[in-house]
Each structure stands twice: as structure tokens, then as C-alpha cells.
Amino acid sequence: MKNRLRVLIIGLISLALYSCEKNANQIIDTKEFNGPFLRGYNFSPSGPTVNVYVNDIKVTAIGSTNGKEATAGIAAYGVFPTTNSYVNLTSKGNVTVKSVIPSTATTNPGVVTSTINGDLQEGKYYSFFTCGLYNTTDKTTSSVILEDKIPTLDTAAAYLRFVNLVPNAPNGYDLVITNRATSQVINLSPTLAFKAASDFVKVPAGIYDLRASSVGGTVINRTELTISKSYVYSLITRGTAVTASTLAIDMTRNR
Structure with missing residues (x-):
């Protein structure tokens, strides 16, 4: 009985050592993606509610309850995120930033109201503003990207x-x-x-x-x-x- 117990203990120790050795050989990438970071402002006088897209990826995530894009976005003189934070982008370098009316809006759904190109660098902070007078005929405004040198x-x-x-x-x-x-x-x-x-x-x-x-x-x-x-x-x-x-x-x- 003692011999069997001794063999069992030795086996458990060997298994534990093997497991530790196996785990030691695993390489886990824990590097976090570090920006660029962006905030979106909708400051175009008389402009519509919009969302912000970077390289055609929506970065202003307004919640939805029905599986469709929410009609809400960044309203007039609004900002996203609403707290003093930024969106951590997955795109960097030369990017295209657009303001787009929500696809479920009653008026002019999915219309791109502004487009601007910018060089957004990893680890830096930026603000995107719609800001020009809104042209109700062309459904367009102008925009600007500013670096936030915090x-x-x-x-x-x-x-x-x-x-x-x-x-x-x-x-x-x-x-x-x-x-x-x-x-x-x-x-x-x-x-x-x-x-x-x-x-x-x-x-x-x-x-x-x-x-x-x-x-x-x-x-x-x-x-x-x-x-x-x-x-x-x-x-x-x-x-x-x-x-x-x-x-x-x-x-x-x-x-």
C-alpha cells in the first residue's frame, strides 16, 4: 500500500512539473494597441445628427435595442465620447474621416456630410470637428482634424x-x-x-x-x-x- 501511495505521489509531482514546463514554453502577446486616439464633435451650425467613420469603420458606437443602427448619433453641438475620454482607433497613419447621417434617420439616411484626410499617429490624441455652414442643397459641411497636444x-x-x-x-x-x-x-x-x-x-x-x-x-x-x-x-x-x-x-x- 505504501509503495502504491509513493508511486502515486511521484506521478502527481511529475505531472505538475511537466505542466509547468509546458506553460513556460507558451508565449502570450499582451501588447496593447496604443491609439491613435480620437474624439468627434458635431459643431456644424444647423447640421444634422451624424456618426464618425475612420476608413469606413464607425467609431461613434451609439447603442441600439433592435439590431439596427440607432437613429441617434452625435447631435448638434455634441461630442463623442461624452466623457473626457477618446476612442482608441485601430487605424493609423493616413486615414479618411467622414461624418455620416445615420442609415436609419428619417431625412437623408446614410448621406456623407463631410470627408477629410489626416495623418493620425500612434499614441497621439486628436479631435475631429464638423464645423462649416451646412449646405442644405448639397447636404455637406466642412470639417477639421486638430492634434490635441495634451x-x-x-x-x-x-x-x-x-x-x-x-x-x-x-x-x-x-x-x-x-x-x-x-x-x-x-x-x-x-x-x-x-x-x-x-x-x-x-x-x-x-x-x-x-x-x-x-x-x-x-x-x-x-x-x-x-x-x-x-x-x-x-x-x-x-x-x-x-x-x-x-x-x-x-x-x-x-x-
């Missing part, structure tokens, strides 16, 4: 950049912000043309009033905007210069 985390301050997406203000816009507590005035950006963006600028956390001005044109104000430390933000002028009610300064977090 700065290193600073736990004592915030970072802001300015993006001008008002398509019909020929003299562009600048942006000045004022800290309500200290009265400090910060010229965040000189005048920017349509589709241009400033670099990210470090600013103290606080509550700010914003003023975007166009020479000989309109002024866009936003008051009591809270800027928190450790965060990175984009401040974006949008709307159409000929309709004051559409003009606004939008704020989204990049981190």
Missing part, C-alpha cells in the same frame, strides 16, 4: 486652449479670460482664423469670465466658468456670426 499633468493648475469654429467671421476671434476672484486678465489667445487652435496655456484654477472678440464683428461672452486644477480644457467658439443666438463658447475636458 500637456503633462499639473496638480496645482489647469491648462486651456482656444479653438475658433465660427465659419463666417472673416476677422476671426481672440479670447480673453478674467479671474473673478483676483481680477487677473489673461490673453489666452491672439486672433485665430476659422479652424485654428492655440496651444494649451497653464492658468490658475478659479472662476472665470470669458470674452471672445472679432474685429469689427461680434463679441461672445460666457460668465462664471469654473476651471479646476489638474484638468485640461478646450474652449471653442461656435455658431454662425450672422445669428447671435447661435454663438457660444463651449468648454470640453480633454483630460
Whole structure:
């Protein structure tokens, strides 16, 4: 009996050692795909709800309950993802980015409203915007891709950049912000043309009033905007210069 038990124990040990040796020879690829990373904005004045496609692959995954593409997408002045995150793309290098009306929409289903080519590099962050005036005859608008050069985390301050997406203000816009507590005035950006963006600028956390001005044109104000430390933000002028009610300064977090 003891001999049988001894043989059984030796056999189990041998099996365990063989299993360890076999597993040691397995090679498991755990490398994560690292971007590029993309956010989509639908800022075309009077434009329709759209989804974003990169190389004909839909990257704005709006949920569906019936197995068909949802009629919902990125609505006017919306962003995807809605949190301060990005979509991790599987395509990189020279890509084609499109905005497309959902295939189940009641009006103009599946119509491509804008197309733009871009060089999206692995590990970098980008924002895609529809932003031109929407042509109701051709069902088209224009778009732009901007690199988001997100700065290193600073736990004592915030970072802001300015993006001008008002398509019909020929003299562009600048942006000045004022800290309500200290009265400090910060010229965040000189005048920017349509589709241009400033670099990210470090600013103290606080509550700010914003003023975007166009020479000989309109002024866009936003008051009591809270800027928190450790965060990175984009401040974006949008709307159409000929309709004051559409003009606004939008704020989204990049981190």
C-alpha cells in the first residue's frame, strides 16, 4: 500500500512539473494597441445628427435595442465620447474621416456630410470637428482634424486652449479670460482664423469670465466658468456670426 501511495505521489509531482514546463514554453502577446486616439464633435451650425467613420469603420458606437443602427448619433453641438475620454482607433497613419447621417434617420439616411484626410499617429490624441455652414442643397459641411497636444499633468493648475469654429467671421476671434476672484486678465489667445487652435496655456484654477472678440464683428461672452486644477480644457467658439443666438463658447475636458 505504501509503495502504491509513493508511486502515486511521484506521478502527481511529475505531472505538475511537466505542466509547468509546458506553460513556460507558451508565449502570450499582451501588447496593447496604443491609439491613435480620437474624439468627434458635431459643431456644424444647423447640421444634422451624424456618426464618425475612420476608413469606413464607425467609431461613434451609439447603442441600439433592435439590431439596427440607432437613429441617434452625435447631435448638434455634441461630442463623442461624452466623457473626457477618446476612442482608441485601430487605424493609423493616413486615414479618411467622414461624418455620416445615420442609415436609419428619417431625412437623408446614410448621406456623407463631410470627408477629410489626416495623418493620425500612434499614441497621439486628436479631435475631429464638423464645423462649416451646412449646405442644405448639397447636404455637406466642412470639417477639421486638430492634434490635441495634451500637456503633462499639473496638480496645482489647469491648462486651456482656444479653438475658433465660427465659419463666417472673416476677422476671426481672440479670447480673453478674467479671474473673478483676483481680477487677473489673461490673453489666452491672439486672433485665430476659422479652424485654428492655440496651444494649451497653464492658468490658475478659479472662476472665470470669458470674452471672445472679432474685429469689427461680434463679441461672445460666457460668465462664471469654473476651471479646476489638474484638468485640461478646450474652449471653442461656435455658431454662425450672422445669428447671435447661435454663438457660444463651449468648454470640453480633454483630460
